[in-house]
Amino acid sequence: MQKKISNSKHPTIYDLAELTNTSASTVGSVLNGTWRKRRISVKLAEKILDVAKEKGYSPNMQARALRKERSGIVGMILPMYDNRYFSSIAESFEQKAREMGFFPIVTCTRRDPDLELEAARSMLNHRIEYLICTGATDPDKIANLCKASGTQTINIDLPGSESVSIISDNFSGAINLTTDIISRVPPPSKNNKSRILFIGGKENDHNTKERMRGFREAHKHFNLTIDDNYIRPCGYAGYKTEQSFDQFIKETKQLPSGIFVNSTISLEGIMNWFRREGIESLDNVALGCFDWDPFAALMGKNTAMVRQNVPAMMDLLFQFLKNPNEQEHQIHQINPDIIRA
Amino acid sequence: MQKKISNSKHPTIYDLAELTNTSASTVGSVLNGTWRKRRISVKLAEKILDVAKEKGYSPNMQARALRKERSGIVGMILPMYDNRYFSSIAESFEQKAREMGFFPIVTCTRRDPDLELEAARSMLNHRIEYLICTGATDPDKIANLCKASGTQTINIDLPGSESVSIISDNFSGAINLTTDIISRVPPPSKNNKSRILFIGGKENDHNTKERMRGFREAHKHFNLTIDDNYIRPCGYAGYKTEQSFDQFIKETKQLPSGIFVNSTISLEGIMNWFRREGIESLDNVALGCFDWDPFAALMGKNTAMVRQNVPAMMDLLFQFLKNPNEQEHQIHQINPDIIRA
DNA sequence: CTGAAAGCGCTTACAG
DNA sequence: CTGAAAGCGCTTACAG
Known part of the structure; x- marks a missing residue:
């Protein structure tokens, strides 16, 4: 089937297929790394990669997520950024999520219950795979929202009864x-x-x-x-x-x-x-x-x-993200440190 | 054409169409608000809305974005959250973006040029409509990346020569x-x-x-x-x-x-x-x-x-987001305040 | 007032 | 080693 050459700024795998005299399947598999499984020659793969780079190819995550039925996104809501505790939670979360190959999105909800719910709903519409609720005013309400769509939640800082909670002691x-x-x-x-x-x-x-x-x-x-x-x-x-x-x-x-x-x-x-x-x-x-x-x-x-011991809390959080099976609705308490002048 | 009833946690417009004895087109237009244009009866619209709510329908933004070729997402990168200046920029950005109907995503890049580029690229893969670069080490490099894909950039705090910059005087x-x-x-x-x-x-x-x-x-x-x-x-x-x-x-x-x-x-x-x-x-x-x-x-x-006068900077930023036409590669300087003990 | 159908850009089972 | 085709869940022009 003849596909039109897209005239937008974003070349598609069909454009690259045409340019390299191959097919969209081949281009697609080269670009998403499954090409070895397909026993595509290194030479061809390199050629396609070269053309992709030259054309500034950027994979469309919407299309990928839709097809794979997985967004690769993890979300976090927190009360505010402006505070050593929450800001280090956000920074650490982003870094570790990226290391795991996830795309982290964080948003602050100012201890406003309506905003928390709205933000959670938006994120669910974007099909996040996990929602981390930090310091949420009503974590269980959010957890129930998530449960309805089969999305895992984990609470940080403030515990809930509907999902695992990681808080300070x-x-x-x-x-x-x-x-x-x-x-x-x-x-x-x-x-x-x-x-x-x-x-x-x-x-x-x-x-x-x-x-x-x-x-x-x-x-x-x-x-x-x-x-x-x-x-x-x-x-x-x-x-x-x-x-x-x-x-x-x-x-x-x-x-x-x-x-x-x-x-x-x-x-x-x-x-x-x-x-x-x-x-x-x-x-x-x-x-x-x-x-x-x-x-x-x-x-x-x-x-x-x-x-509060943010590194320990985040380590535990990502342990749960890595082993989603062994989740109980349990509260894990982490000892904070005392700093004397 | 008969579509299978999806068995996942997420009902689709096809599921709702079946449940309401209508079509996906009708359901879709009711759900996305274009139904008045289609002169669908209020009664039918309400019925569909009711069923949608009952089933916990959540629109798939990936599908919508793919089809509309617009993600509705705006991105911001900034050096860190842990600082009154940057954190208030992030909070204000999120709030105003939401008010405009955008989905804001913010990420911190720790003044690391590689991470800035990687984060920008990820966001571009997600087809953000604007990228706000706050305090970026090399805004022009990012701007060029964005330009190649036709994405608007605006610099905050640190100026660049490839796009509008809003900075303190x-x-x-x-x-x-x-x-x-x-x-x-x-x-x-x-x-x-x-x-x-x-x-x-x-x-x-x-x-x-x-x-x-x-x-x-x-x-x-x-x-x-x-x-x-x-x-x-x-x-x-x-x-x-x-x-x-x-x-x-x-x-x-x-x-x-x-x-x-x-x-x-x-x-x-x-x-x-x-x-x-x-x-x-x-x-x-x-x-x-x-x-x-x-x-x-x-x-x-x-x-x-x-x-630094964050409210004024953000007002100006969103003025530009609202009028993307009148952009020149200009540096706008905002006067900061002096606070005495 | 409403529906059938095409198509957004991918991934992947299937066929060769 | 490679390609044609289906389908993810929407939106929207088109037809009635």
Whole structure:
């Protein structure tokens, strides 16, 4: 059957077949690497490859994906890029996916449940082979969407019950961070009442819950009690943390002896408050932040930060991508590191 | 012609046609919104839509793209996510692309020329309609690759000569930042010799060149001369900056009166040095950083930062995407802001 | 108002 | 060693 020579910028295998006096089958197999199986001569293969290069041939992945019924694409959604934790997750994911021969697509969904769903749906329309949900507000909803179309999902950072989850061990990380703060704080003068503040995050968020649990556990271990208004999951945004901290100061009329800050974004709020009020006073407060940022780590000597172990999390993720069979709906917890000033 | 009912997880328009006793053409047009043109009854359209929803129909974008010879995808490459500037570029790009009905794909290429090319090629295989090159090491090489396949490119942050470029006005930004530093520094005691250090970046990088030019220009305006070893484009990496600064201190045996740091990543190196040597001394140095980071902005009172105007850059970018006709290979410079402590 | 058919650019079983 | 042909799931001009 005579095919028209395409006049677009993209030569097809039919164009190359014509130019090399062969057939589309031959050209196709040379171009996609299956030509040895077809016992095509090296000479012919090289000739075709040469012409392809000369003409700037670029295989049409849409056509390939449609025919093979496999896109070769893996997708990831995450809350934002602007954060050492998420950005290193994205970078590592892209690199490893490429190494596996996948085409990675990543998109950020700003903790917006609707956007998460819309982004997932778009990706499914593009027939991604896996969807990695990082820090998704409702991973199970997305997982169900994916399940309907037979697409594997894996959760990172925030766990779900519909698929494998790889998260930080927030509980033990929080115990360690709290213990570190306690060690830098003068012992309470009366009643064994702790004056360490927990601030930031959302009460119903899995990670925040686990960290609050670790915070309490560490206190219990030292026989310390915690006043209710020393636990303030006021949201993640910096300004919310700043407001809540201001409120706290107005109520208690004194600085806390230490602060467990639940994220770097919350830490911005705290730093802003201290800057407003005179930054010197910060040195007298034992700071701990569940998240790591290099600049934040450099401010003051009285700071500890938790750095989540992204390399280990990504190694585990790609282990699952390589062995899709052995998946259980299990939560894998990775120990984060503590970084002291 | 009888089509087999697909048994995969993805129902096709043929499946829906069968289920609704209509044809693939009808189903297709209802699903892609062209049905009004076909004067299909609202009732029938709704019926088809209902069945589609019930069956979890998801249009196959590969098939659509292949048939329409348009992918609806726009691509962006950028050096990294982990930085307020690039991450906000990525986030804004994604959002605006989605608003325009495009499917955005972003990937980071770590300032690696080979990876940039490989990523661009992959994207071209996926038939992206535009490629936005952000901070690419060799934008023209990529532009030529794209031109061969008739794909529009636009450069962001670093200019090229083969396509429209939207960049910060590094020259005037550097003049302003340098002037700010000069104003915070004691006048030189002898010879009008400036003791303000320029550090970080690469000598042959367009942005660094422009910023050095602005640095010199501001000095000229105040009749100040600059010693050669006060200009140190030692690379971007933090440890390189730290090393170069250490070298500088060993040579001059004194702190500079001010420092023009060429990026936040270089600033990390400087901060590390001061932390090693005792951070107090930093308050006596007038700091200026050509880049913005909220934590960095909070350290010390003697700091100014340049914040590049990402919203304006993105507005301009999408103006070009909306009017692809009026493109000249022009460089558009956007004024960055100065943020004082 | 609706359907049959062609074709986008590949891959691959089949036939030789 | 190589080619003709079918088919992946759409869109759309054409015909009625």
